[in-house]
Amino acid sequence: MNPIDLVLVEDDPMVMEVNAGFIKKIGGFKICGIAKTGKKALEIIRELRPRLVILDIYLPDLSGIQILQEIRKLGIPTDIILITAAQDVETVQAGLRFGVVDYIIKPFKFERISSALNHYLTYAEQFKNRGELNQEDLDRLVKILPVTENQKSREREELPKGLREITLQQVYNFLKASKIGLSAEEVAIGAGLARVTARRYLEYLEKINRVTLETQYGSVGRPINKYKALL
Structure with missing residues (x-):
């Protein structure tokens, strides 16, 4: 399978570098764009339409939830993994309602993001060249x-x-x-x-x-x- 295009959105340069290193270590993904602000993130996502976005919630201009809402409003077929320090129920539920595929709470270790991205690789592979899915396939893919x-x-x-x-x-x-x-x-x-x-x-x-x-x-x-x- 070809590497999956991924956009990384994070305003902290040090955290951005660490996360980029994790992603490269895991393999299977190509970082096609990075953004440190919400406006830049939306610009890149509109242009590149990546398969996956790793998105921080706390950004200097827009919140990750606002970006997520805009992506859904525009109908861009992009999956989202939220990485954030936010643990309040309202924020978590907002992310889940807008269809994030995973929610990783800071601080996290390499093994947690590795688990999330490896699961996503499996998820993407299952959809490749499939005309239809049976109930067992669907239950496995959506973690039911x-x-x-x-x-x-x-x-x-x-x-x-x-x-x-x-x-x-x-x-x-x-x-x-x-x-x-x-x-x-x-x-x-x-x-x-x-x-x-x-x-x-x-x-x-x-x-x-x-x-x-x-x-x-x-x-x-x-x-x-x-x-x-x-x-």
């Missing part, structure tokens, strides 16, 4: 899991105190992008969380049957719990 009635009733319950929906999805997506089971420590490093926090989310995901737990025994030391997403 078929659930049982028992699972539905559990998921209607409020999250346990201290857990947040967006972080829960972040942990699940990171696991889903991995082809092997991961320990709580590996998930914590990859998702940019404290180990105890990652374990709480993993235990809850196991409780609602979104992940499986397997205990692995080595030749020495204590057994290790490995978690794997149910696809």
Whole structure:
């Protein structure tokens, strides 16, 4: 597959450089444009119509949400990954309503953006040369899991105190992008969380049957719990 055209929008030069380095390290993408302001971002996106935009919300002139709204208003077929320090529910919901494919909260580690971009590569490949999709294909692509009635009733319950929906999805997506089971420590490093926090989310995901737990025994030391997403 040819590299995917990508526009990177970030007003901090140092963060821009770090993110560009991450993207080049992951591979599969070509940075065809960069912008440090919202107006410049819209100008580049209108002209280049990239497949993917990595967009910061806090810019000196326009907000990332305003840019996202304008892209949708113009009907430009561009996918968006939001990268931001904003964690308030209103901002997150606004991004999701306008169809972002992922939402990464700063500060993040390489493994988190790697997970997001590798998932997007898989997503793009699945759509290539496909005339139609069946339900199983669609469920996998839009991160929807078929659930049982028992699972539905559990998921209607409020999250346990201290857990947040967006972080829960972040942990699940990171696991889903991995082809092997991961320990709580590996998930914590990859998702940019404290180990105890990652374990709480993993235990809850196991409780609602979104992940499986397997205990692995080595030749020495204590057994290790490995978690794997149910696809």
